Amino acid sequence: MTELADAPTTDDLDGRVSFEVNGVAVTVRRSHPHLLAALREELDITSPKDGCSPSGQCGCCTVFVDGKAIVACQCDMDKVEGSSVVTLEGVDEAERQTFADAFAACGGLQCGFCIPGIVMRAKSQIDKKGSALTRAAMAPHLGAHLCRCTGYVKVLDAIEAVAQGTVCAPALANTVGGGGAKYEAAPLALGDRGYVDDIRVPGMLHAALRLTDHARADIEAIDTSAALAAPGVEAVFTADDLPGELRVGIIHKDWPGMIPVGGRTSYAGDVLAIVVADTRDHARAAVDLVEVTYEVHTPNTDARAALRDTAPLSVWGTDSNVLSTSAYTRGADFDDAFAASAFTVHETFQTQRIEHAF
Ligand code: FES
Ligand code: FES
Incomplete structure (x- = not known):
């Protein structure tokens, strides 16, 4: 568990904000851009992750403020004054273990970066509705959370297991090809497993x-x-x-x-x-x-236009806008099936580039 920082040593209390975190009174700099920065940068509480601050889009920084689940990167320091903040570090240990076991047993996480925020969101709904919380009722609340690698079905499996009181006993795989819980699933689910942004060493620049x-x-x-x-x-x-x-x-x-x-x-x-x-x-x-x-200069913003012979080079110092060329061949089965089809559709599909990382 993360320990809270020492009380302020400065007399400049006008520039500070006092509130409670996980039951402990704290005072932090008012100059933080939002609550998430105060938690992570001054109090070293790192279960709320920073996936997009200050955009408020990914949900990774979800905490409770006065019992309500909110994204901490959208919470001004002025609004925090006198409030009670709860992060995953402050949740009852047995309840933490229940969530960790459920996410591990259900395969409800991969990298785990988004999960601490999702756990807090799930807890807020389970606190309100208990075993009456349905998947259909929980699903819209996950709209506030972006999960890049797990998706939402197994996350809902895990939340449903907690809501229903299902006892989960995750175990690591011990046979080649056998199923099992993800390595370090519990600390990942609880935000205890540090990412690069969570590293704190004395004198760090x-x-x-x-x-x-x-x-x-x-x-x-x-x-x-x-x-x-x-x-x-x-x-x-x-x-x-x-x-x-x-x-x-x-x-x-x-x-x-x-x-x-x-x-x-x-x-x-x-x-x-x-x-x-x-x-x-x-x-x-x-x-x-x-x-x-x-x-x-005018940027190249059209990939198709950049392929024309007359297009200016997109990347300075290269000699072509073509990164690589791949050739694909379809087998006879496909051509036969295509020729025998009553209807065929020709279409070009496009999607945005996906960066598999926060
Ligand atoms: S870091 Fe706050 S919502 Fe993404
Ligand atoms: S597990 Fe959700 S972002 Fe990786």
Whole structure:
């Protein structure tokens, strides 16, 4: 279980907010952008995960405030004053184990990042409705939660098991090809298994990325002097500081790790500088002080247009917009079945790119 931070040592109580977390009185900085930041960054309570803050879209940061399930990244610090906050760390140990066993036995998690928030949402409904909670009644509440890898059927199985009081006894697989619970399912379900963003070590530094302001632009100058002089900043890195190859990639080494002066950006996620500071807030504040001079161009935004011979290169420093070419062959069975079909439909389907990670 996470321990709460010490009481404040400053007399500047106007700049602080007092409330209760898991039954313990706490006082934190009012300057936090939202409750989630106060919980994670000042109190080191990490079961509420940060999947999208401050967007309030993924549900990973769901906690109880005065008994109501809310996403903590949408909760202003002013609203927290005097309230009672409960995170998964503060839930009764037997109840935590019940949820952990159910999610493990039902296969209700894979990476587990979304599950602590879902457990809090499920608890809020089970607290209200008990065994009368149906799958149909629970399902709409999962609309507030994005699960990238498990889906929702097994999550509902687990919640139904808890609501119905079904005793679950998950066991790891012990035979090749046999079924079993996921390794570390319980700490994952409860948010106790740390992810990279949950790492806390003494003296740890924090990095923030200076992304390009333009999806396609020539970088004429990068001035890091103001960022370097900002409070708490230890270092600012640009492409000039990268040792070895500038480009990385799985199929071709065509992706610049950072865009140097003289280079050209290819998308809105290109990195121009990295600021390293003593706190996350200092790093994020200083990254805005990195001054960049651009010559802006029209970005390539149409993949089909980018395939034309006359299209400008999408990625600076490459010689083609074609990453790779694959050929697929259908067997005779398919052609025969297709020819014998009474109706055939020809259509082009498109979907967005899926990034399998938070
Ligand atoms: S981090 Fe709060 S909803 Fe995604
Ligand atoms: S288990 Fe839901 S995001 Fe991975």
